[in-house]
Amino acid sequence: MRQKKHFIAERALLIRRSKIRELFERASKIEGVISLGIGEPDFDTPRNIKEAAKRALDEGWTHYTPNAGIQELREAIVEYYSNFYNVDIEVDNVIITAGAYEGTYLAFETLLERGDEVIIPDPAFVSYAEDAKLAEANIVRLPLREENEFMPDPDEIVELITKRTRMIVINYPNNPTGAVLEKDVAKAIADIAKDYNIYILSDEPYEHFLYDDAKHYPMIKFAPENTILANSFSKTFAMTGWRLGFVVAPSEIIKAMIKLHAYVIGNVASFVQVAGVEALRSQESWKAVENMRKEYNERRKIVVKRLQKMPGISVREPKGAFYVFPNIKEIGMSSERFSEWLLENARVVVIPGTAFGERGEGYVRISYATSKEKLVEAMDRIEEALNKL
Structure with a gap:
């Protein structure tokens, strides 16, 4: 045939x-x-998280949820940033996504128009450039150098910014290099975003895997109105197959993301979201x-x-x-x-x-x-x- x-x-x-x-x-x-x-x-995945999902199924968590995610999980994320980082966000700043993958996709599709420029580090995780292509944005690569501990140079970022620059992607702790972002560099990038009125897409799924004296500083701490923070339960709680993540961003951006998210997947599985509450709130x-x-x-x-x-x-x-x-x-x-x-x-x-x-x-x-x-x-x-x- x-x-x-x-x-x-x-x-x-x-x-x-x-x-x-x-x-x-x-x-x-x-x-x-x-x-x-x-x-x-x-x-x-830790046993208590799996047990929470099983209980949720037995309790009837087998239906649609609000597009943005269940209220309790969004509230647990608000509590998390307050407890861990002393950062205040509102429930309206949170959307529950199918992993950080969907979170970064939503950021590109929500914020970038055809011909906009997005600064993406080189090397960087593979999905960012592909997301930019789908958004019909132009990719500008920012070199990460070994001699600079694979951290971005703020001066180089400024040199790359044009009137078409809309967003810069940051991912620390970093995939693929294992680098972490020092506080002064994070603050410098935040200041650049505010000064030039551009967004930072900060992808932070490895935040709890730090060694020696390293510390993590979520970008929303320094530039809350310019930051779209994508995060995930996948790495932190060994929940890769669950497909559970979230985005924290200004409420106006979250509203736009919710509309797109509603047509992409509708909502993250209900019982998975219940397990996410257990993951965040349990000492176990x-x-x-x-x-x-x-x-x-x-x-x-x-x-x-x-x-x-x-x-x-x-x-x-x-x-x-x-x-x-x-x-x-x-x-x-x-x-x-x-x-x-x-x-x-x-x-x-x-x-x-x-x-x-x-x-x-x-x-x-x-x-x-x-x-x-x-x-x-x-x-x-x-x-x-x-x-x-």
């Missing part, structure tokens, strides 16, 4: 498939592979978060210590998230070729830095969100392969 040629809308054709997913699927077909690729907690949940943070810290030390001794690799110690971003330039391969070479010769998956932007060339991303035993084995394999070069 002759296959029909189907018409596909240009906006769908513009989207580039994630290199992370491509490598993951390729590796799944090779026996004995250790994946240090996808950034997903290997921990199970937060004890689990701290246990995860301690375990990630131990894994981080194992990976960094091993990488620092390997030929051709240099690495800065990350202070946040659960990623290491080693420099592989001395090895003499491109990031993509090195990732393929490791898969072929060590059966270990790492992500080429170029998956996150052109300035990711010369680096790879390693996720340590997997067991110590697998990390040690992966480091052994990488070292053995490198020693044969």
Whole structure:
């Protein structure tokens, strides 16, 4: 039978498939592979959160909810920012979303017109550039440099701003570099946004995974009227499959987001939202978060210590998230070729830095969100392969 040629809308054709997913699927077909690729907690969701979802189902939470989310969860998020950061927000500043993914998508679609400019770091998480394409916005890349601890330079931001600049994307603790944003830099970016009347999309899902003396400063603390803060339960509470997140923004922006959200998904699953209330308000949940943070810290030390001794690799110690971003330039391969070479010769998956932007060339991303035993084995394999070069 002759296959029909189907018409596909240009906006769908513009989207580039994630290199992370491509490598993951390729590796799944090779026996004995250790994946240090996808950034997903290997921990199970804390029991009390799962039990809350089960109770919610038994209690009849199987129906539609308000588009913006249930009142109790929105109130719990208000309480959370007050308790953790001494930041006052209102319920009208919150919308419940299907993860931070939907939150960032809503921000791009709500705030950007065709031809507007959005400043996106390079390297940066893969979805931002694709969201910008869908919004028909022009992408302006802001270099993140290793010698600057992968933090943005406020002076460079100012140089990139034009009369078409509408938004800048910030993501700290950072994916893929593991960097954290120092307070003075965060305040400087906030001041720039206020001075030039642009928005900050601040994507903050790794805020609780900090190490050594690192601290997190939510951008709404410094520029509440200019910030769209996207956050997620996925990483904090090991709830990736639940698809639960939220956005905090000025109420006028939230109202616009609610209208779009209503036509995209309607509402996040009702019983999942009830579980989110339990996650935020229960001490049991937060004890689990701290246990995860301690375990990630131990894994981080194992990976960094091993990488620092390997030929051709240099690495800065990350202070946040659960990623290491080693420099592989001395090895003499491109990031993509090195990732393929490791898969072929060590059966270990790492992500080429170029998956996150052109300035990711010369680096790879390693996720340590997997067991110590697998990390040690992966480091052994990488070292053995490198020693044969």
